[in-house]
Amino acid sequence: MASAPAALRTVLVDPGRHGAYPTIGEALVDAAEGTCVTIAAGTYAETFELVGRRLTLCAADGAEVVLDGTGGDSPVLLSRGGAVELRGLTVRAGDAGAIQSEGTELTVSGCTVHARIGAGICARGTGPVTVRDTTISGAEHGIVLESTSGLLENVVVDNVSGDGMIIGLGADPTLRSCTVSGCGNRGLYVYQHARPAVEGCRITRTGQAGIAVAHRSAPALRHSTVRDALGVGIEFGAGCGGSVQACEVGNTAEPAILLDPEATTRVLADTGLAGGGGEGGTLDALLAELDGMVGLPGVKDSVRALVDEIQVNTWRRRAGLSTGAVSHHLVFAGAPGTGKTTIARAYGRLLRELGVLPRGEFREVSRRDLVGQYIGHTAEKTAGVFEEAMGGVLFIDEAYALSRLAGAGGDFGQEAIDTLVKLMEDHRDEVAVIVAGYTAEMIDFLAANPGLASRFSKTIEFENYTPDELVSIMVRMIGAGDYELDTASLPVLAEHFARHREDADFGNARDARRLFEGMRKAQSQRLRRLGRVPEPAELRALRVEDARAVIGG
CATH class of the missing domain: 3.40.50.300 (P-loop containing nucleotide triphosphate hydrolases)
Known part of the structure; x- marks a missing residue:
């Protein structure tokens, strides 16, 4: 007769109880693989680094458990390899992100995550990653998934300074019934050959595009809503594929859906604009794309x-x-x-x-x-x-x-x-x-x-573009390339275009593209002279000195 499987070992963390571990860290040191570390109510000023561990950290029934890393300079939880599950916890991070995993089978359910700098949850590598019924707020980015698969379901990202969700480097998770709102940049950014399936999600109040797709990515967007974006609703860059089906886009910058001429994305007929839909939806989207092009009235x-x-x-x-x-x-x-x-x-x-x-x-x-x-x-x-x-x-x-x-x-x-x-x-x-x-x-x-x-x-x-239109074209190129242009560069660029617009060999947008490429090279040379690894903001920034290095003056 076969023996019954061994019961899952459980240990208790409770500073006020004899026979329990006083800290989470001490419990993790002693815990065998597969242990469920149950944590009593309280605030625990601890951070953790787990390498190759297979563990569960969960709140005791009905307990409010806070993992407080606000005083540290490392993630509250950093996991490499193994399998880690977090259930029912509140995670508060300082200046290094809240939850970070590399090659870990990560599961986060029923949690609340706060961060100041970095990502609320950042997962890279084999995974898979599962995040359910979790709220993330106050971070630089809500969730970052790269080179992994998995599921994000009923996740709320709110009030983050950067992008709400970033899916990149070939990642192919499913995003289902998620809500992203109050982002300083994009609601959802998909890049570098990523292929997420986005189903029944809602993205609102973004500082840039609601959804931006770049670098030959191919997401499938279905039954989702994008509203109240300061940028365009949905944007696909050159070489990107995927599809947009039965989505609603409203109260965004024009055009509601922007497809690069070299994108192969399919916008299906049941996609509506401004809360509309039905017959003509794709035609309206294409005409909106036409209207969104710079100049050419x-x-x-x-x-x-x-x-x-x-x-x-x-x-x-x-x-x-x-x-x-x-x-x-x-x-x-x-x-x-x-x-x-x-x-x-x-x-x-x-x-x-x-x-x-x-x-x-x-x-x-x-x-x-x-x-x-x-x-x-x-x-x-x-x-x-x-x-x-x-x-x-x-x-x-x-x-x-x-x-x-x-x-x-x-x-x-x-x-x-x-x-x-x-x-x-x-x-x-x-x-x-x-x-x-x-x-x-x-x-x-x-x-x-x-x-x-x-x-x-x-x-x-x-007709030839005006100087201001050429500057607008450059700004779009720069944004699509994941750069940010110093506003002090705008009059310098406009003056350059006004000076050369009537030249016999002037190439209009082609000259704008060459100038952008020249500024990228000038920025690379400038950053190499720093003698250190640049910060992400420095890597994105194109300054007026980069423009002057190309055009002179």
Whole structure:
């Protein structure tokens, strides 16, 4: 007959009781692996470092137990390896965070956590980590999970100076029914390939974006709410994926949902804005994204007019009324760096949402992708590229380079134009062709074939950004890169852009990007000269001296 499993050993900590341990530390020294350390009511001014231990610390039934580390310079609990569970405790930390684990199977349930500096709970490594029915307040960051998995359920993060929750470095936990409010920065920050599932959560009153996703992360956001953010509601950076489904976003900065042109995130139709939802939710989100782009008022009006015309034609067809033929091919004219590629990507997504294009995918090409080396080769290359773009947007940058009038040389470029004219006519409802380039050169391009100009429904003119708009673009780039710009830099940058805006080779947003990269390098050189490891705030800060190091003066 098999023997019964050994009962879980329990020891008591109670300074006023004979036969009990007077301190938690003494109990931990003697405790065997798997012991449950039960703690009587009281405040315990102790901090703990556990290495490879498997223990439970819990409050005695109905007891109010406070682990007070406010006078120390280390976390109240630091655990490396093993498995640690905390139940029903109040943890008060000083200047080093409250609970920190590295490679630990950490469980926190029914606890209250306070901190001043650092994170309320920070867990890195294999885990998994489980936090349930726990409130965190007053910390720099509420919860930080990196390179781990697990579950956060019914967790409340309130009144923290930095980010509410940070999920990074490939972490893939589930966040369920959590509430984050009163954050100085972002409510939820997801970075470095993290893939959390966020279900039924509520994020309110944030100093920056409600939810920010960066560095190729791919969260799944479902049935969650973001409201009252000083920044945008939900923001996905370049290369990020994931999805937004049945979420509500309201009373945030515009746009409510901001997707980088290079993000592959899916915003599903049951996502609503400003507490709305239902039919058109994704279209509204895409239009809000368009409105959230810096500058370009005339361009935005033109794109919205096209969307309105397509939408009304759809309604007319449903009503059995006649509609006129609409070409979706466009000419984008203007200087480099004025957002032509970004708008082209957004236009493709809008056409997909309107049901005009089945995929809305974006294919960018130039002369070398279309033009071959001998007669006949060009037609073959051009037809191949066109076929690959079917169902989406074919964007031809510097299209004037194809025209003989632009001095491209030989007839091979002209062969590409002639082939495009025929394909655009044969497949007018299956692809959107957008040609882009300098205004004067695009006029010559349209004259290269008698039928070319008639294939394009509209020419949209992109003006140079103003100095203030370029500064705003830089501020967004800097924030997306996890940097913070010294406000003293703003007039210096605006003056620089005003001085160079009319230069023949001025690149608008491209120049803003180069200036940002230059400031990052200048900051790196400055920090290396400190002779010590910089503080996190120093690593984020871009100062006016970094700007002057790049632009001079």
